[in-house]
Amino acid sequence: MANSAAPIVWKGEYYFQLSGSGLHEDTLKIKSNSRQQEELLRLVLPTLCITYADAKFQDDIGGEQENYPASRVYGPAYFDPPVELLGDEEIEKFTYIRGAHRVWIGPDKTLIDFYSWQDLVIPRLRISQKKPAEGGIEVPDTPIEVDQPLNITIKQYADGRHVGGVRMEKRHPAWKEVPPKERYSLWVRVIDGFTLRPVPEMIVDIFHWDPKMRNPYGRGGFCLSDRRYTDGDGCIEIPDRPSGQLEAYVVRRAGSRAVVRCLRPLAGQNVRLHMRVWPMKQDTVRIKWPTSDHLDIVAQRAGQPIEEMLAFNRLKSYVEPKPGMNFNLPCYVATYHMEPWDTFDRVADAFGYEDAEGLAAANGLRDPEDLNGLPEIKLPDWHFFYAQEHDTLEKFDEMLGLPKGSSITVGRAYHPDPRLPYPGEVVAAPTPLFAERLKSKVR
DSSP: OOOOOOOEEEEEEEEEEEOOOSSSOEEEEEEESOOSOOOEEEEEEETTOSOOOOHHHHHHTTTOOOOBTGGGGHHHHHSSSOEEEESHHHHHHHHOOBSOSEEEEOSSEEEEEEETTSOEEEOSOOBOSSSOEEEEEEEEEEEEBTTBOEEEEEEEEETTEEEEEEEEEEOOTTOOOOOOOSEEEEEEEEEETTTOOBOOSOEEEEEEEEEEEEETTEEEEEEEEEEEEOOTTSEEEEEEEEOSSOEEEEEEOTTEEOOOEEEOOOTTOEEEEEEEEEEOOEEEEEEEOOSSOOHHHHHHHHTOOHHHHHHHTTOOTTOOOOTTOEEEEEEEEEEEOOOTTOOHHHHHHHTTOOSHHHHHHHTTOSSGGGGTTOSOEEEEEEEEEEOOTTOOHHHHHHHHTOOTTOOEESSSOOOSSTTOOOTTOEEEEEOHHHHHHHTTOOO
């Protein structure tokens, strides 16, 4: 049952400190959640922390307004008697401030009145980096409901970036915290790795971990929970998903690769992911046809239609290759593109080249520094494939006749069991010769 306590009426003050960032422009933005009332809130600042763009004033001071606290010298000389500005047009013309009802500049302080239902934006602040200025919010008599505390957020931006802030909150005495909903919000944006432009109509598969599923190594596995297509801005947005579950996000399109992301969102969390997708080039590898796999499964791993695979090997349509026969298997050229969390040493170690020097040598370079700026890093001893549902890394080893433990997943993604790739994830398999070299190494 809802709490029936009557609202209280509260008035008060809240003080905070402001420091300059030293960048080109500091901006203050103040927002109240009291949007239904007509109260005039008041921001109190020391003398001329704001820009005052009156032409005569600028001429008198030589066109270069000092930052606070040096701006205190302007008080008695120019603002006694005080200057009062009224109305949006006049206020913005002389101070650049938006959302204010009245600005009063006096010898010692500047007062800015604004309605609680409007956002107050103060660009071009004049504040020293070394000596902070004290500001304050004065709140008049304001009704506060039981289920809605009064919140006033004060945020500082530097050159458009949020660099800090505080929040004033006043609660009703009978207020009780409401437990957060066991839900979270998901937003994913898929961009082209080279151009950074959004990629529309890209499949994003969302999997959740089911501990009751069986896999070849015991229990637990990922089930497809949702499938979405990116919009014209390369985005998907799901505002209400169950939280607390281990989830994986896989971007899928034949001929493309993106690193899988896996996390366990918390209740109320806003998950925002930027996923870069990279094109892959076609390649082939010659294998002995495995005894345990059917043509459709192998075709999915290779990312190729069955008809094209058979035509390339001069076989009739829908004829299963015989176990042990030579077969030219389509795959993808193994090239790697650095992600924000990568280092050359980590990439080299993951693919068995030991360190950055070994990775550079594999790319025909003498100095690891030459790896910087490469559009892609070549992995000449590997081939790329796609994992399918119920695949394991051992199945790739078996398909390609490699020692167990040779194949790996591409990218630094969390796996509950490292032997189980995500459906749609790219798997790297080494050449037989390189696999023999890796047998004695622990990667």
